[in-house]
Structure formats: C-alpha cells, structure tokens
Amino acid sequence: MSLATLTRAWEPMSYGFLDGSAKREVRRKMLKAVAVPGCQMPYASREVPMARGWGTGGLQVSCTLLNPKMRVKVIDQGADDSVNAASIRKFLARVSGAPTTTDTLEADLIQSRHRIPEEILREDQVLVLQVPNPEPLRPVQPNMSIARQMHADADYGRMWLQLYEQIVRAGRVMQGASYPSLVNGRFIMTPSPIPRWDVPKLHMAKHLTILSAGREKRLYVVPPYTRVEPLVFDDVPYRVEEHGGLTCTRSGATGFFMNEIPQDDGSSAYEISDSDFGVKSIRKREGEEVAFGATWYTGGEMEGQGR
Amino acid sequence: MAYVATRGGERAIEQSQRLFRAEMGEITRERVAEIRRAMPYLVDRAMGEASLYDEDLAALALAQTGGEPYEAILLLRAWRTTQPRLQVAAPVRQEDLFTHRRISAAFKDIPGGQVLGPTLDYSHRILETGVLAGEAFVPPPVEPAAVPAPARQPSVAAWQAENGLLELPGDDAALGNEIPDITREPVMFPAKRAHTLQSLARAETGGVLALGYAAQRGYGQAHPTVNELRLAEAEIRVRHPRGTTFSAGRVKISQAEVVSKSGTQLGLGFAATLGWNEVKVIAAATLDLNAPGAEKGSATEEEFFVYHTEGVESSGFCIHFKLPHYVTFQSSLDAMRDAKAKKAATEKAPEPAE
Amino acid sequence: MGQPLASPSPSPAELRSNAAFEALLWALSRPGQLRALEGEGAIVEALIDRECTVYATDPAVARGAERLGAALVGAGEADYVFAGALPSTALLGELKQGSDLHPEEGATLILAAGFTAGDRLCLSGPGVDGALSVTVGGLPAGFWARRAQLMRYPMGFDIFLCDGAQVMGVPRSTAVEAF
Known part of the structure; x- marks a missing residue:
C-alpha cells in the first residue's frame, strides 16, 4: 500500500461538493428508505457550505443524485426566485454543472422547501423535500429515542389522541402544514411543512419523493404508487386549505394554493403560490402560447379528495 | 419577469x-x-x-x-467534511501528554505537583486603556522556575483508582477504523461512549457552559469537584504506509476530570477537546458526570445535551427562522379562521339539547 | 468569496457510480421493472466503503469490496451479501433483518438471476401500480415462499437480482406471489 492508493488527485472541490464517502452514505440510506417507506433512516449527514436548517438535507440528496445531464429546479415557498431558492439553485449548478430550469415540466430533479408544484409530477421526475423536523411525534414526544421506539411499536395512540383533543376543543384538526400521514399503512411520517393542500399529491403518485433532514440526520422516502393517508377520523374528513375558490389577482387563475397579500384597505389579495405556474398563467392571459402540464387540482378540487 | x-x-x-x-x-x-x-x-x-x-x-x-x-x-x-481520512492516529494516553498546566481542586497537592501554567485565573481584570492612548502594552517577561515541572504525569484519577477511590473506565479495545466516528455515522441513543465524548469535544462552548452550569447550580444530581484540569500538547503518531510509526506533530488539547461522591466510590466525568478551552471541558465533564441515570428530557440527559450543544446545528436552525415561512403560516391561518368561524357559529346558534 | 469552479466535470468513476445508483434507486422504487446496470462491480463501486461489511461468494467481488475498505465478514453479519447464483434457500435464514427499532440494519442481498425464462411472479406493494407480472428464473426452488416466511415487516432484507446488464429490485415491502 502507498499513500497514493489512499488518496486521490488534488481537486479544489469534489464533483457535487460531497466526497465519495458522503455520497455512498446517502445512497445506502436512500435505498433502505425506499425499502421501508416512511421510516426515518438515520444517516451521517455532512456539513455543507450552507447553514443547518437551510436545506442541508435536501442539498445532500440533490448533490448525490445530480449529474451534468439532470435538469434541476429549486423552489422555496413555491417560488423559484426567492433568495434561498436562488442561492441553492446557484450552488447546485456550480458544484455539479447541472442545467437549471424554473419550469416544472422541464425538471428532472426538484428540490423544494414547503411546497409541491401544482402540475402533476411524472414517473421520471424526483422530488426532494427539505425537512426541518423529521419526527411527526415530536409534539407528543420530544425525546427522539422514545419516539423511535413508538414508531417501532407502531404505538401511535398519543398521536390520535392529540388530534381528537383538537377536534373537541376547536371543532376541527388544528394542524396547519406538516400534516401527519400514514405511509404504506405502517409508519406515520411528517410530509415536511407542505400545506395540507399538497399532502394528497404524495398519495399513489407516479414520482419518487425523498425527504431529508440534514440537521436531524434522518431521511425517508415515499416511493411511487405508495399509500399516503393523512391521519383522520372516519367522521371528520381531511380538509385542505380553503383555497379552491380563490382567484389569483395577477393571473386570473382560480383553484390553486395561494399566497395571501394583505392590502392597505384591510382586505386581502391573492396570488398563486407556485411561482412558475403563476408566471405561465400570466403569460397565457397575455395571449402567449404556454405549455401546461396536467394539474393535481381541477377547479379547486382534487379527484378522490372529499372536502 | x-x-x-x-x-x-x-x-x-x-x-x-x-x-x-x-x-x-x-x-x-x-x-x-x-x-x-x-x-x-x-x-x-x-x-x-x-x-x-x-x-x-x-x-x-x-x-x-x-x-x-x-x-x-x-x-x-x-x-x-470533504477531506479524505488518511489515517487514524495512535491513542493518546494522559500520562504521555506534554503538560503545560495541570491543577487539581481535590487535593492541596498532587503527585507531580500543582502546575499553574499559563492562566488569567488570578489576574485582575483591568482594561489596559493606555494602549488606546498610544502606550503599547509590553508583557513582562516570564521568569522560568529553577527546576521545570515534570512534563509528563499520570492523571489524578489514576492515583485515586490505585487507592480504591474510584473505578477507571475499562480500556476501550476499539482501535483505528473500529472507533465509532460521529462524522461518519449518526448518533443514536443510548449513545456509544465515543460518540458522547466526540460530541462534547465538538460542542459549542456557550451551549455546553449553559447546560453544564445548570447542572452545577443544582439541576444535576452530582456536584462536581475538579479532579484535574490539564492543558497539554498531544503527540500525533501515525503509521507510514511503509510500516514505520512517526510523529506528525503535536496538537494542543484540554481535558478535565470531575468527580463526585457516588455511594462508596467517586463518580468520574471526563471531557477533552482540541485547543485550550478550560470552561468548555469543565462544563462538558460536568455533563458527562451527571449523565448516568439522568431523567429523560433533563439538561443532563445525554440525548438532551448532545443535540442541544451542537453549535453548527443549533445556530443554523436558529437563524433559519429568518427564512420565509408564509406557506406554513397561511396553512395555520386557514385552520385558525375556520375554527374561529365555527366557534362564532355555535355561539350564535347553540345546538338544541337532546 | 469562493471561487467558482471553472466547469465542474465528474470523473468517469463518478459518472459510473452516479448512473449505477440511479439504476438501483429506480429499480428498488419500482419493483419488478428492469434497469440497465453493469453487474455487481457497479453496485460495489456505488455503495461500498469502509463503513460497510460485505460477504461475497465471488472472490473478485470480495477483493473489490475489500479494496474499497469494507470488512469481509460472514453472510450473517454482512450489510451487503453478494451471493451470486444461489444453490439453495439456506442462506436466506442467515441474513440480517434489522429490528423494529432499526429496520435499516436489514441486509441487501445481491443475486444472479434470469429474466428471460423462469417462474411467473406477481408483485404488489409500494412502487407497483396495482400488480405487476414478471418472469424470474435462476433462483432455488421455494425462494419466494422462504423469503415471505422469514420476514416480518418492517424487518427484512432487500434484494437486487442481476442478469447480465440488467437489474431488478425487490424491496422487503414487496409482496411476491409465485404462480
């Protein structure tokens, strides 16, 4: 053995930033996560040149998957041009040479914080969701070791009790985003802080979703064609945000998840949260020919989703 | 656009x-x-x-x-994190450290003597404002002792173990690549001993101090006595691919042993870190001392302090709250408004009693 | 600060690993569907290093894994079991299955199989849209029944079947019925 066999030729930075060892770790754990849908897999999350909590989990997955032929889209709160999305997109392109896009239809890999695009993702697309807190049980059990044991035992009684208490107190489930959902009938997962509007998009989807929490060092997967069922009682159906009837003041489109913009006169205006979809809708209204993909919601309703 | x-x-x-x-x-x-x-x-x-x-x-x-x-x-x-791992150095033993400072609060004198070394402990904390007026501060030269303190000394805990006062942890048989490495695998609880010590070594000083201080003030079961605080240099010995062992240089390290009475024996807490940082190792050793049997969710429980003293993670998460959260906020707002409307409706028209 | 890389380009090894992993991820996410993969060596290159334990019946695969730093161990202790053409189902009982607390500790089993002739199987579960009928040959008799008998989800082992330049994934979450 010589030093040369242990080392490699000097490079200013590894391709995709992560070194081989980091990538292999993420790969191994991604495969295990596919095999046990919704189960949080611990992984040796590395530091990356971005602060923890700013998408370092998603970043490690993207850095592992990317190659110069994969087109990447990055969104934050639905927007491609928010500062954090711009920063991550620039980093990914810089370290991998991957081409970028804002159009959901053109993307091979979509890294997102807090939203799933409105256009239906295809079988060949991969969605990477950034996860701040991977543990759905944390509100009822902050200790990670105990929570893990509860998952092992499928001991979800306290989770149900919490939802029940909310219904008794407030007349409804008060969970906003991050709605806890049962994956493949076995593990409760948090779908990351996506709105309730987006959770049904994971159910029996054509695409692969990888959820990764860098700070908490856990990743989990929703494979294609996998059941993702929000926790609900038989007599209290799951309800997405009441956005189905709202109209985007900028594009005139109706029936999608909206940003609420407070107005000086005390009222609210709305704009489509999925910025690329919003831009396409405006261009269409202005008479341009625009390619839209099919959307999960039609007329503000999702098929098979009682509201 | x-x-x-x-x-x-x-x-x-x-x-x-x-x-x-x-x-x-x-x-x-x-x-x-x-x-x-x-x-x-x-x-x-x-x-x-x-x-x-x-x-x-x-x-x-x-x-x-x-x-x-x-x-x-x-x-x-x-x-x-992107650097290749070429070698795992040979273990460093306390008695082999090149010691600059070694003090014990447990005994008036210790074998090898109290070695004060470099410290501001007994300085008067007065700002040298003259410097701002143009008068340079010139540190007075050190007058070396006639006989230098011995550079290498066993730990105080070793002496206590010989005298039946405490039980030293057994030698860890893991060597080289076998040593669990917190940068190559996620920590799970109960944590491997190596993971706990590595976490404390990497911990953010202020975070360790806050939790260690909480334990010292009474939120821990054990009151620490500083058995030994040591500032030293450790020799890094590695194997050349040809098979020979050589020194790759020395690194500054700090380590602390703290003890407290635990039945008929002394309980031992330990921490070490790269560089000289006394506050950190004393606070960290206090946490280590208090960890066994600590209540779940208390500041001295291993999971609690390992997670919450990780500076890169805690600071990153703290500042991430600056990022926009308007999607999650919108989602909560929707639930809130609906609950409010429901409440208003039920108050207006109470359900008929059955 | 931070100098932009002129044009980051992956090395050939990097590209091979990237492509191999993409195939493995696709195959395991869509059980029963075939993907192109250049043999067991590609799996070793994409996944194996000093953090893993490996058992391999083929000395060349074992050497490759060892060169990348993996510890060679018995089949019962290995994270990755490269068993080639399996003579009987005996090996299955030895494999690590993880625990309810740590399902990720279940082994990955890589086997030689054939996709042109053999048993007709019906796959269902995550990754399969309804049910999928596939042909798999080259496995010992009673393989799928033994697999089902041994595993209690979420514990279990995950399988990659290799036939020349093709791979098929069968994760523990897949129900396999032999006709």
Whole structure:
C-alpha cells in the first residue's frame, strides 16, 4: 500500500461538493428508505457550505443524485426566485454543472422547501423535500429515542389522541402544514411543512419523493404508487386549505394554493403560490402560447379528495 | 419577469454579501497570520468546535467571517467534511501528554505537583486603556522556575483508582477504523461512549457552559469537584504506509476530570477537546458526570445535551427562522379562521339539547 | 468569496457510480421493472466503503469490496451479501433483518438471476401500480415462499437480482406471489 492508493488527485472541490464517502452514505440510506417507506433512516449527514436548517438535507440528496445531464429546479415557498431558492439553485449548478430550469415540466430533479408544484409530477421526475423536523411525534414526544421506539411499536395512540383533543376543543384538526400521514399503512411520517393542500399529491403518485433532514440526520422516502393517508377520523374528513375558490389577482387563475397579500384597505389579495405556474398563467392571459402540464387540482378540487 | 420581485433573487444575495464584507477590507495572508498570533484562544475555540486542528485554516475562517464564530466554525466543518481520512492516529494516553498546566481542586497537592501554567485565573481584570492612548502594552517577561515541572504525569484519577477511590473506565479495545466516528455515522441513543465524548469535544462552548452550569447550580444530581484540569500538547503518531510509526506533530488539547461522591466510590466525568478551552471541558465533564441515570428530557440527559450543544446545528436552525415561512403560516391561518368561524357559529346558534 | 469552479466535470468513476445508483434507486422504487446496470462491480463501486461489511461468494467481488475498505465478514453479519447464483434457500435464514427499532440494519442481498425464462411472479406493494407480472428464473426452488416466511415487516432484507446488464429490485415491502 502507498499513500497514493489512499488518496486521490488534488481537486479544489469534489464533483457535487460531497466526497465519495458522503455520497455512498446517502445512497445506502436512500435505498433502505425506499425499502421501508416512511421510516426515518438515520444517516451521517455532512456539513455543507450552507447553514443547518437551510436545506442541508435536501442539498445532500440533490448533490448525490445530480449529474451534468439532470435538469434541476429549486423552489422555496413555491417560488423559484426567492433568495434561498436562488442561492441553492446557484450552488447546485456550480458544484455539479447541472442545467437549471424554473419550469416544472422541464425538471428532472426538484428540490423544494414547503411546497409541491401544482402540475402533476411524472414517473421520471424526483422530488426532494427539505425537512426541518423529521419526527411527526415530536409534539407528543420530544425525546427522539422514545419516539423511535413508538414508531417501532407502531404505538401511535398519543398521536390520535392529540388530534381528537383538537377536534373537541376547536371543532376541527388544528394542524396547519406538516400534516401527519400514514405511509404504506405502517409508519406515520411528517410530509415536511407542505400545506395540507399538497399532502394528497404524495398519495399513489407516479414520482419518487425523498425527504431529508440534514440537521436531524434522518431521511425517508415515499416511493411511487405508495399509500399516503393523512391521519383522520372516519367522521371528520381531511380538509385542505380553503383555497379552491380563490382567484389569483395577477393571473386570473382560480383553484390553486395561494399566497395571501394583505392590502392597505384591510382586505386581502391573492396570488398563486407556485411561482412558475403563476408566471405561465400570466403569460397565457397575455395571449402567449404556454405549455401546461396536467394539474393535481381541477377547479379547486382534487379527484378522490372529499372536502 | 420577476414574479417575486420584492424578494430580489440572485442579485440581492450577491449585494448583501458584499455589504457584509465592505468594511472589513482586504483579507491578506498577513491578516490571517496576525489573527493566529494575537488570538490563539479564539483560534483554539474555533478548532475545538470545528474538530479540525489547523491554526491557519481557523484563523482564515475567522478573518473571512469577520470573527462571527458560528459562521467561522461552519466554514471549517464544511471544509473538514470533504477531506479524505488518511489515517487514524495512535491513542493518546494522559500520562504521555506534554503538560503545560495541570491543577487539581481535590487535593492541596498532587503527585507531580500543582502546575499553574499559563492562566488569567488570578489576574485582575483591568482594561489596559493606555494602549488606546498610544502606550503599547509590553508583557513582562516570564521568569522560568529553577527546576521545570515534570512534563509528563499520570492523571489524578489514576492515583485515586490505585487507592480504591474510584473505578477507571475499562480500556476501550476499539482501535483505528473500529472507533465509532460521529462524522461518519449518526448518533443514536443510548449513545456509544465515543460518540458522547466526540460530541462534547465538538460542542459549542456557550451551549455546553449553559447546560453544564445548570447542572452545577443544582439541576444535576452530582456536584462536581475538579479532579484535574490539564492543558497539554498531544503527540500525533501515525503509521507510514511503509510500516514505520512517526510523529506528525503535536496538537494542543484540554481535558478535565470531575468527580463526585457516588455511594462508596467517586463518580468520574471526563471531557477533552482540541485547543485550550478550560470552561468548555469543565462544563462538558460536568455533563458527562451527571449523565448516568439522568431523567429523560433533563439538561443532563445525554440525548438532551448532545443535540442541544451542537453549535453548527443549533445556530443554523436558529437563524433559519429568518427564512420565509408564509406557506406554513397561511396553512395555520386557514385552520385558525375556520375554527374561529365555527366557534362564532355555535355561539350564535347553540345546538338544541337532546 | 469562493471561487467558482471553472466547469465542474465528474470523473468517469463518478459518472459510473452516479448512473449505477440511479439504476438501483429506480429499480428498488419500482419493483419488478428492469434497469440497465453493469453487474455487481457497479453496485460495489456505488455503495461500498469502509463503513460497510460485505460477504461475497465471488472472490473478485470480495477483493473489490475489500479494496474499497469494507470488512469481509460472514453472510450473517454482512450489510451487503453478494451471493451470486444461489444453490439453495439456506442462506436466506442467515441474513440480517434489522429490528423494529432499526429496520435499516436489514441486509441487501445481491443475486444472479434470469429474466428471460423462469417462474411467473406477481408483485404488489409500494412502487407497483396495482400488480405487476414478471418472469424470474435462476433462483432455488421455494425462494419466494422462504423469503415471505422469514420476514416480518418492517424487518427484512432487500434484494437486487442481476442478469447480465440488467437489474431488478425487490424491496422487503414487496409482496411476491409465485404462480
């Protein structure tokens, strides 16, 4: 053995930033996560040149998957041009040479914080969701070791009790985003802080979703064609945000998840949260020919989703 | 067309970074060298929390971030994580450390003597304001002792073990690649011993102090006595591919042993870190001392302090709250408004009693 | 600060690993569907290093894994079991299955199989849209029944079947019925 066999030729930075060892770790754990849908897999999350909590989990997955032929889209709160999305997109392109896009239809890999695009993702697309807190049980059990044991035992009684208490107190489930959902009938997962509007998009989807929490060092997967069922009682159906009837003041489109913009006169205006979809809708209204993909919601309703 | 015009995008990011650095001026090799020379304790702290021993890189990180410690340590960690692991050095034993300072609060005198070494412990904390008026502060020269203190000494705990006062932890048989490495595998609880000690070694000084102090004030079961505090240099011995062992140099380390009465024996808490950082190792050893049997969710429980003293993670998460959260906020607002409407409706028309 | 890389380009090894992993991820996410993969060596290159334990019946695969730093161990202790053409189902009982607390500790089993002739199987579960009928040959008799008998989800082992330049994934979450 010589030093040369242990080392490699000097490079200013590894391709995709992560070194081989980091990538292999993420790969191994991604495969295990596919095999046990919704189960949080611990992984040796590395530091990356971005602060923890700013998408370092998603970043490690993207850095592992990317190659110069994969087109990447990055969104934050639905927007491609928010500062954090711009920063991550620039980093990914810089370290991998991957081409970028804002159009959901053109993307091979979509890294997102807090939203799933409105256009239906295809079988060949991969969605990477950034996860701040991977543990759905944390509100009822902050200790990670105990929570893990509860998952092992499928001991979800306290989770149900919490939802029940909310219904008794407030007349409804008060969970906003991050709605806890049962994956493949076995593990409760948090779908990351996506709105309730987006959770049904994971159910029996054509695409692969990888959820990764860098700070908490856990990743989990929703494979294609996998059941993702929000926790609900038989007599209290799951309800997405009441956005189905709202109209985007900028594009005139109706029936999608909206940003609420407070107005000086005390009222609210709305704009489509999925910025690329919003831009396409405006261009269409202005008479341009625009390619839209099919959307999960039609007329503000999702098929098979009682509201 | 910028759909989210108010949030600016790439140009805004670029300009905000320029603004941050605008007044710091050029970063030169000389500036880095001066930081390294003038602020060894800051450099040490950064190296300890980064778990990367390189004074030049640490000084560079501090220069590059204008001394913002969390940013500097993140820079170092992100650099460290991409480096190949060539070798695992031979274990360092306490009795082999080249010791600069070694004191015990447990005994008036200890075998080898109390070695005060470099410290400000007994200094009067008075600002040398004359410096600002142009009078340079010239440190008076050190007058060496006639007989130097012995450089190598066993630990106080070793003496206590010989005298039946405490039981030393058994020798860890794991060597080389077998040693669990917190940077190569996620910590799970109950944690491997190596993971706990590595976590404390990398922990953020202020975080460890806050939790260690809580334990010292009474939120822990065990009141610590500093059995031994040591500042030293450790020899890094590695194997050359040809098979010979050689010294790759020495690194500064700090270590603390704290003890407390635990039945008929002394309980022992231990911590060590790269660089000289006394507050950190005493606080960390206090946490280690208090960890066995600590209540779940208490500050001295292993899971609690390992997670919450991790500086890169805690600081990153803290500042992530600056990121927009309006989707989650919108989602909560929707549930809130609906609950409010429901409440108003039921108050207006109470359900008929059945 | 931070100099942009002129044009980051992956090394050939990097590209091979990237492509191999993409195939493995696709195959395991869509059980029963075939993907192109250049043999067991590609799996070793994409996944194996000093953090893993490996058992391999083929000395060349074992050497490759060892060169990348993996510890060679018995089949019962290995994270990755490269068993080639399996003579009987005996090996299955030895494999690590993880625990309810740590399902990720279940082994990955890589086997030689054939996709042109053999048993007709019906797959269902995550990754399969309804049910999928596939042909798999080259496995010992009673393989799928033994697999089902041994595993209690979420514990279990995950399988990659290799036939020349093709791979099929069968994760523990897949129900396999032999006709």
